[in-house]
Amino acid sequence: MIQFPAVVTTVSPAATVAWGRELAASLPASAVVLLIGELGAGKTMLMKGLAAGWGVADEEDVASPTYTLIHEYRRGARTLLHLDLYRVATAQQFDTLGLDDVFAPPAPGEAKLVAIEWGERLAGRLPPPCLRVEIQALPRAAAPELALRDDEPRRIAAAWVG
Ligand SMILES: Nc1ncnc2c1ncn2[C@@H]1O[C@H](COP(=O)(O)OP(=O)(O)OP(=O)(O)O)[C@@H](O)[C@H]1O
Ligand SMILES: [Mg+2]
Structure with missing residues (x-):
């Protein structure tokens, strides 16, 4: 379980995916997550x-649901809205x-996660509280353990706001 506020450095895309799995396991049954970072940061x-x-x-x-803006994933009583x-x-x-x-609470007994790339653009329209997750590219020198050429270090910081 991740304790918030959290800061980690991932050294590969796979490590970022793995941290995302852990993040999901650390969230309540109803949550809004803002993913913030430059183009190609790793959102x-x-x-x-x-x-x-x-x-x-x-x-x-x-x-990314680039043309539809929202993609809904659903299995059983669990929903993810990816914006x-x-x-x-x-x-x-x-x-x-x-x-x-989008921000309506889940039905009783259901779980609903809303995760939003470029989520900071909704400032002022967000229901509190939201988990703000910022991803930043670091200089390669920050992680001498890098293996593959596609791998770059990312600093990920997550904190509840609002
Ligand atoms: N440590 C890392 N974590 C995540 N991605 C990494 C890492 N190192 C290298 N990458 C590369 O960075 C890219 C991240 O792409 P991704 O589509 O996730 O970015 P994004 O933030 O969603 O961009 P966009 O704003 O265009 O939607 C991928 O090509 C991935 O292979
Ligand atoms: Mg993206």
Whole structure:
């Protein structure tokens, strides 16, 4: 179980996915997670771990819902809503997201996780509390144990806000 606030350094995409699984296991049955970080920081990678750990999808089946904005994964009584707000900019576009439904609590006995890439764009429209997860690329020198060429260190910081 992850204790919050938490800060970790992952040294590969797989390590970020694994931390996402652990994160899912550390959340209450109803939670909103904001994934914050530059293009290519690893938000979708973390989402793969969240979806697998939440028990609603295999990690290879998780990709950004770029054109639909929201992707719903459901298994049994467990739901994950994956939002990617990269292309959402205007107030009108935010209105089309149906945020009341997105943030509606789960039915009794069900579990619902809402995880939002570029979630900081919803500032002022978020229900408290949210788990803010920030992913930052570190210089390669920060992790001499790096193995593959695709591997880079990431600093991930998670804290409840609101
Ligand atoms: N430690 C690491 N953790 C996560 N990803 C890593 C790491 N090291 C290298 N990578 C690479 O960084 C990229 C992260 O891509 P990903 O799609 O998860 O980013 P993103 O934050 O979702 O970007 P976007 O803003 O475009 O949605 C992948 O190509 C992955 O292989
Ligand atoms: Mg992404």
